[in-house]
Amino acid sequence: MHSNGVNWDEPTRVERSGHDECPILLHMENTVNTSTLRRPLKQLAVSALLSLGLSFAAHAQAVDGEVRKVDVDAGKITLKHGEIRNLDMPAMQMAFRVADPAFLKKVNVGDKVSFTADKVNGQFTVTSIDVKK
Ligand SMILES: [Cu+2]
Numbered sequence: 001m002h003s004n005g006v007n008w009d010e011p012t013r014v015e016r017s018g019h020d021e022c023p024i025l026l027h028m029e030n031t032v033n034t035s036t037l038r039r040p041l042k043q044l045a046v047s048a049l050l051s052l053g054l055s056f057a058a059h060a061q062a063v064d065g066e067v068r069k070v071d072v073d074a075g076k077i078t079l080k081h082g083e084i085r086n087l088d089m090p091a092m093q094m095a096f097r098v099a100d101p102a103f104l105k106k107v108n109v110g111d112k113v114s115f116t117a118d119k120v121n122g123q124f125t126v127t128s129i130d131v132k133k
Contacts, residue, residue: 060086060116060127067111068093072104077126084117087124097125107131 061084069078080093096117098104103126107113115129 060118062114062116064132065113065115067107067109067113069095070104070107070109071095072101075101075104077104077107077129079113079115079126081115081117087117087119089124094124097123098129099125099127103129 063082063084065079065081067077068080069076071077075098076095077098078093078095080091081089082091083089097120099120107129112132113129114132116127117124118127119125120127
């Protein structure tokens with residue numbers, strides 16, 4: 001299941017062998033288990049939102065985080081983050097892809113950030129990020 005179900009590519013493995021192994025595996029399991037249970041609910045929620053004329057993107061909630069690593073070559077950022085409710089993810093440290101490579105230019109290791117994340121093509125992806133003053 002780990003090799004087929006979820007697309008963790010090679011750069012991620014380097015991270016996992018370091019310090020992130022348990023948390024990432026933990027929330028991979030969570031994601032697999034809850035996605036089948038929650039699908040009907042999500043579809044209901046989507047139709048409800050659409051019928052109200054609200055944007056579907058509005059469900060991604062801003063999350064506090066701290067930048068731990070920026071990997072421009074791999075297009076990844078490692079964040080220590082708080083709970084991400086829209087991904088059913090507890091607080092942890094992990095690597096994300098980024099929706100826009102420009103995100104990696106505007107943050108530095110140690111920055112406190114506010115970001116949104118979603119699952120894009122099966123991969124946890126930062127969809128917006130801002131450094132907190
Ligand atoms: Cu996480």
